[in-house]
Amino acid sequence: MSAPVWNNKVVKWVDDRLPVFSMLHHSAYEYPTPKNLSYMWNFGSLAGFVLVTMILTGIFLVMNYTPHTDMAFDSVERIMRDVNYGWLIRYMHVNGASMFFICVYIHIFRGLYYGSYKAPREMLWWIGILILLAMMATAFMGYVLPWGQMSFWGATVITNLFSAFPIVGEPLVHWLWGGFSIGNPTLNRFFSLHYLLPFVILGLVVLHVWALHTVRSNNPTGVEAKTPQDSIPFHPYYTIKDLFGMGIFLIFFLFFVFFAPDFFGEPDNYIPANPLVTPPHIVPEWYFLPFYAILRSIDFSIFGVPAKLLGVLAMFASIVVLFVIPWLDTSKVRSSKYRPVYKWFFLILFIDCFILGYCGKKAPDDYFMGIEGLHVIVMGQLATLYYFAHFLVVMPIVGKLERPKPLPASISESVLKGGANA
Structure with a gap:
């Protein structure tokens, strides 16, 4: 990238001493x-x-x-x-x-x-x-x-x-x-x-x-940009x-x-x-409801660990797991657009988060979507189970077993010739 030439004398004077305009030119122009x-x-x-x-x-x-x-x-x-x-x-x-x-x-x-x-x-x-x-x-x-x-x-x-x-x-x-x-x-x-x-x-x-x-x-x-045409x-x-x-x-x-x-x-x-x-x-604000549902879904103790502590740990773990996703995903293909199996699991995860939000909004003894016999707390437990299973089980296994579609040779090819159909 060539250095910009400023015609405005004030801009040039400032940029010679503090190259803020050059930085903006390179990073935003x-x-x-x-x-x-x-x-x-x-x-x-x-x-x-x-x-x-x-x-x-x-x-x-x-x-x-x-x-x-x-x-x-x-x-x-x-x-x-x-x-x-x-x-x-x-x-x-x-x-x-x-x-x-x-x-x-x-x-x-x-x-x-x-x-x-x-x-x-x-x-x-x-x-x-x-x-x-x-x-x-x-x-x-x-x-x-x-x-x-x-x-x-x-x-x-x-x-x-x-x-x-x-x-x-x-x-x-x-x-x-x-x-x-x-x-x-x-x-x-x-x-x-x-x-x-x-x-x-x-x-x-x-x-x-x-x-x-x-x-x-x-x-x-x-696909990473390889040529100026990309x-x-x-x-x-x-x-x-x-x-x-x-x-x-x-x-x-x-x-x-x-x-x-x-x-x-x-x-x-x-x-x-x-x-x-x-x-x-x-109830908390709507943007906390999925995490609140995860917290509430743990209503049992394990090995003497109280349910309250397990719920808090599960709630924090739902965020912490996002930090390790780069290593949990074993697929060599980056975009789900070319992953015919994983994209369906991603859709399930997307729906699962809405289910968690719904469960967090309702009282634990309510019925899920009015379905007799299916309590909100039970549905919240199932949704919580899939949330963690998606990252800890689905991502590593599907990444290894899935056969992705062929990737385009370049970004330009995907734009001009239809990508995977080329």
Whole structure:
């Protein structure tokens, strides 16, 4: 890549002393990108857009929020009623959390389907999972801040999970609470961390993009770019594609902001927190439901290990297993597009995650989809079993036994001649 020539004297003066414009030119303008990327690759940039939106709206919300148990709920109501456009800022922030998880979950499933975790992109994948973990922590702490019924009792249930760990559990819970029960110190700690962690996420995103530009983007064929004909400049081809995708996404996002702002929320959270009144059914936000179902599915002890501890370990293991996927997948073919057997198992995994989400939403003694005799807890156990079996059993075995379709010789061949049909 040749060094850019700047005609603007101010830009040239700045770039000679701090080559920020040259860096942007190489990384966002002429950055060589596989020519066959689909719209599934839009969700990374969409997630970045939502992150910036969340940080900006969060800064404005902080200006009017009071992190105190006696005033937090009323300060949120004041934002909604008295602050100019406070309702808009809060609804963008609240629904932005759901949009962020939607984008990231689609981004992760796309990476799983097209094998974006395989060498040399392991570090890129790891950073992505760290971003997911930081998002979960940020979202959980943010859910506590309105100090409604679900905020209080959700925080009580989730923080109490750490008490399952022997020896360190109880001290850890008391440290999280800042005392012997959830109260003002807890709210202050969660408020501080909720404000800090988005900037940690932003730093991880910078590392994620840095790693991406080092190993280059994967593509639907999973074949690496070998010649200049396999790539095109990022601008204008993918900037236009991203802008079009962003337009469609904004229609979806703003529909919820203006017409269904409480669609993803719980009505009980519009009731001020009351430690003396427990809601009939405590559920986390929708993006935690699959993990909550895994936690709840372990209702038995093994070798004297309590069910609560096993459930917590299973919940954390459901994330940890994602870190070792690059070594669990034994297939030499990267993209599931050319794996006729594995793609069906991937579809089962996709459906399985929705089943886990449904099970996490329902009470344990409810019937699954109204099917008499099939309790939600039993279906959750079956879905949990397949979730782990997919990564620990299906991936290694199918990768060894499957006969994939022939790969195209290059990205250009797949674009011009139909790929596997060539």
